[in-house]
Amino acid sequence: QLDRGCALHTAARAGLSSVPTRDVPAERPRAVFHTSESDPAKHTEQHEGRLYSIPLEEVKAVFPHGLPHRFQQQIQTFHEARVMVRRPALELLAYLRSSNLAHPAVRYVIYGERGTGKTMTLCHVVHYCWRQGWLVLHVPDAHLWVKNCKELLQSSYNKDRLDQPLQASVWLKNFKTSNERFLREMKTQKKYTWGKRESTEEGRPLGEVVEQGLARVRSASDAVGVLLREVRLQSHRGSCRLLVAVDSVNALWGQTTLRREDKSPVSPEELTLVHNLRKMLRNDWSGGAIVTTLSQTGSLFKPSSAYTPHELLGKEGFDALDPFVPIPVGNYSAKEFESCYGYYLERKWLQHEKAHTEDGKAELQFLSGSNPRQLDRLAGPL
């Protein structure tokens, strides 16, 4: 065990020698690729390639939904949540820090090939905004709203649209867990009537709208629409800062696999949830930012080699999101690979004897092509 630590020390030192080690204690080689800075606001280029940990209580509060499944399994196995600080995330954080909230919301689109870390970059940004006290509207995967829907109801508000009670209620429940404070403080601006006997008066806290959506599942999609509208108006007025974080945004402008009872296909704009979310993604409000991710993995009717915004969003989506700031995310650099490999070794995730040798490391790098997802899949059985 001792020589493993020493070998790691020299190998990692060679990769990270240019980085000043001001927050690293000298005796412990493990901390070369870790950083004790758990506040994303203080992450700079010096922390690039290092892993920072999020306390487990915060993980439950910030990410009731939204973390990738493999990462959740990793949190459970290692009893800690470590996220790597990478260049695209640092770029985004710098833009958010220097953005003028009086101007209309800027749209950022994170794109890249499969398995390069787009969702994790989004989660890093969400954590930063939550820490800064922003109101975070996190839609974990827009693809879940356009496929595999068991119940489609005709919307009572608009005859042409269709409601999705199950998806809406699940999302409302998770939204409530992460934003309790805002739901107590923010008040409605208008009276909303939910049916013959139920209505929410003006000036009531927004938490009541959410409770209404959870209690009466039939009106959950309308509750989501009301919530989005209220939150947008309030942040436009300046009472809070809003972050709209949507993963797999290309689902909103593609095709759906849903059908009505008469087997006619449903297009995305006929769904209430999608319609309201599209209104959020327009840049006609100010006081916040919109960060989105493209994803081919859950997408419908898109080839697996498509990853650029134009291919995945199509003409309609691109025109709707234009102008946006594109943020490409790539595979691991040499330093990031060293850091990830060292972390797996330290957590005893790589158990195979040959995985500790130089040959094993070279083979892992070659087989995965430094792609984060492939490395994770390869290191699983080893």
Added chain:
Amino acid sequence: MATPSAAGLGRRLRAWLPRIMPVRWSRYNPSYLEPEAKKELYQKPLEELTDEEREQMELKAVRPIKAAPPTLSSSVFSDPMISKFTNMMMKSGNKVLARSLMSQTLEAIKRKQLEKYHKAPENEKETIECNPYVIFHQALKNCQPIIGLSNITKGGKTYQVPVPLTDNRKRFLAMKWMITECRENKHRRMMMPEKLSQELLLAFNNEGPVIKKKHVLHKMAEANRAYAHFRWW
């Protein structure tokens, strides 16, 4: 077969072909050599080679080499026992599925053991084995029977006679029992990796249905030891 050596070499090395051909045989001329997958042999400098290895290298310069089978791998992580197990798990040639099931099983074993490791107190941490390969090999070793039974017909009656088993047969029986057990005695909705990881961990601790089957076989052999002299080989 355009070998550079004379026709005499070909005639001398052509095997004597019996009239009845066995099912598994090779069409290669005996002059063909096996392919070498390990990199270390080629990276050694000339001085370190022993005489036999030097002879082998010289032979490789003149003799043709057989084609490498798809299962031959130069990866440092390849394990012949794991490959054999994967092949036995494969159905209708779907090696991709069998291999992914195997890797999911190894990952499941590792996760279960790591969770146990992190929860255990300091003094017990060394006793918990987290390496899925060590667990796999030890579990299969624990499942191998020492003695087997064979049907021998004598005087019109068939007896179950205790008989020694070769290493290959022992390994095959252990793997076969493990796979059959996991395919048959599981809940309809349970996934194979989960069930396999459970059974392997039980076998590692010398518990579970496969070990029980081995013990039943041993008891039968012990019960029939009177017929042991029926064996003539």
